[in-house]
Structures are given as C-alpha cells and as structure tokens.
Amino acid sequence: MENLSRQSEAEAEVGPTFGWIGGALCLDFANTVSNHRALRPGEKLGSFADLITWCRQADILDESASIEMLRQGTMVPAQGERLLHVAVDFRESLYRAFCDVSQGRQPSKCDLDVINSLLARTPITLQIGTERERLVCFRTGCALDEARLLGPVAWSAAELLGSSESLGKVRQCAGEECGWLFLDLTKNHSRRWCDMNDCGSKAKAKRYYRRKTGRSEELESRS
Numbered sequence: 001m002e003n004l005s006r007q008s009e010a011e012a013e014v015g016p017t018f019g020w021i022g023g024a025l026c027l028d029f030a031n032t033v034s035n036h037r038a039l040r041p042g043e044k045l046g047s048f049a050d051l052i053t054w055c056r057q058a059d060i061l062d063e064s065a066s067i068e069m070l071r072q073g074t075m076v077p078a079q080g081e082r083l084l085h086v087a088v089d090f091r092e093s094l095y096r097a098f099c100d101v102s103q104g105r106q107p108s109k110c111d112l113d114v115i116n117s118l119l120a121r122t123p124i125t126l127q128i129g130t131e132r133e134r135l136v137c138f139r140t141g142c143a144l145d146e147a148r149l150l151g152p153v154a155w156s157a158a159e160l161l162g163s164s165e166s167l168g169k170v171r172q173c174a175g176e177e178c179g180w181l182f183l184d185l186t187k188n189h190s191r192r193w194c195d196m197n198d199c200g201s202k203a204k205a206k207r208y209y210r211r212k213t214g215r216s217e218e219l220e221s222r223s
Contacts, residue, residue, distance in 0.1 A: 017044075018031075018032060018044060018053075019180065020057075021182050023182050024160050025058060026094055026098075026153050027098065027181045029054070029153045030094045031181060032091060035177040036178070036180065037175075037177045045091070047084065048073045048081065048084045051083065051087050052069050052149075058152075060153075061148070061149075065148070072145070086146060087149065090115070090154075093110075094153075096111050097157075098160075098170055099179075102181065118154045122146070122147040122151035123147075124139055124151075125139070126139055166183065169185065169189070170184075171184045171191060173193055174192040175194065
C-alpha cells in the first residue's frame with residue numbers, strides 16, 4: 001500500500017505515506033491505518049500534523065490553510081490533540097461501518113450515531129461562484145476547525161451510505177492483514193485487492209511458494 005501515495009518526496013521524509021485507492025473520500029480516510037487486520041496495525045494519524053497532511057493531500061485544505069491550522073495546533077496543543085482524537089474515533093466508526101457493509105451486514109447503531117453526530121456538527125453551505133468563466137456550485141462547511149477538517153469526509157460517508165447502488169460496491173481487500181476498503185468499479189465486480197501490485201502480488205507469491213514447497217515435501221516423502 002505504500003506505493004499508492006500521492007505524497008511528494010519531501011513530505012514522505014517527514015510524515016506517513018497515505019494511500020488513495022478507496023474511490024471515495026470517506027474510504028480513503030478509513031484507510032489511514034496500514035494492515036488494519038493485523039495484531040499491530042500501523043497508525044498513520046499519529047499526530048495532529050499527520051491529520052493536517054492527510055487533509056492537504058485530500059484537497060480538503062489548501063497550503064495556506066494547512067499552515068494556519070498547524071500554527072494553531074502548535075500554539076494550543078490541547079486543541080490539536082482534541083481534533084486528532086475526534087478524527088481517529090470517527091475514522092474507526094467509518095471503518096467498522098463499511099466493513100459491515102462489505103460483509104452484507106447493517107452497520108451498528110453505535111457507529112452510525114458517531115457518524116451522524118459529526119454530520120450534525122458539520123452543516124453544508126452551498127454557494128454559487130465562477131470557475132473559468134462558468135457558474136459552479138461550491139459546497140463548504142462552517143468555519144469551525146472540526147468541520148473544516150472532517151466535514152467533507154462526513155459528507156462523503158453520508159452520500160455513500162445513502163446510495164444503495166454505490167454501497168453494494170464496497171469491498172475489503174482480501175489481503176490477510178490489509179483490510180483496506182474500496183469501491184469495486186470493475187465491470188464484472190471481481191476486484192479483490194487494494195492493488196494488484198501490492199496485496200495482489202503478495203498473495204500470488206504466497207500461492208507460488210505453497211505450491212512449490214508442497215511439491216518438494218511430496219517428493220521427499222517418496223524418497
């Protein structure tokens with residue numbers, strides 16, 4: 001999954017590498033843990049700065065807003081820690097909810113309550129503006145930091161959970177420890193891996209090794 005990042009080389013030296021294979025913003029946010037199924041998952045949102053980096057790469061914040069948010073987090077560390085705690089709790093509810101969906105189960109009321117609670121704190125504002133000499137509709141949230149950072153993720157989750165067509169395409173990577181979530185947009189709905197060059201190739205290598213060692217053991221038993 002590390003090779004799926006949109007991070008620049010400079011950013012990769014100082015922060016985590018994020019993957020962008022979900023097909024929906026909310027799924028990419030749920031995937032900010034590597035090897036989610038493992039006994040020791042790899043947390044990618046280990047600090048408030050990591051959260052800001054993810055929001056910047058997801059185009060939720062522009063560069064100036066990212067710098068300002070980091071400055072505020074440095075000046076008031078408790079506020080940054082609170083926002084990080086809210087973000088991680090929200091992410092885990094998203095992850096469990098969409099894992100349930102991928103298994104054909106209804107998400108738990110507890111996880112839906114967490115998602116709905118954040119939605120209630122991140123109202124949408126629609127505005128008409130111009131872009132390249134044409135009118136466009138912009139969707140923005142309120143000025144509160146929580147809404148600025150997590151509002152677009154919450155809106156993405158609400159849209160996906162409310163779309164029966166898209167919801168039926170939610171899948172979980174078949175990698176033994178991966179657990180990343182994605183929308184299966186293939187024509188025959190047969191996608192199994194977060195990426196064939198990552199978990200897919202690992203599984204292929206394991207199958208080859210098992211076949212090879214199985215044959216070797218069989219030959220040894222005959223000798």
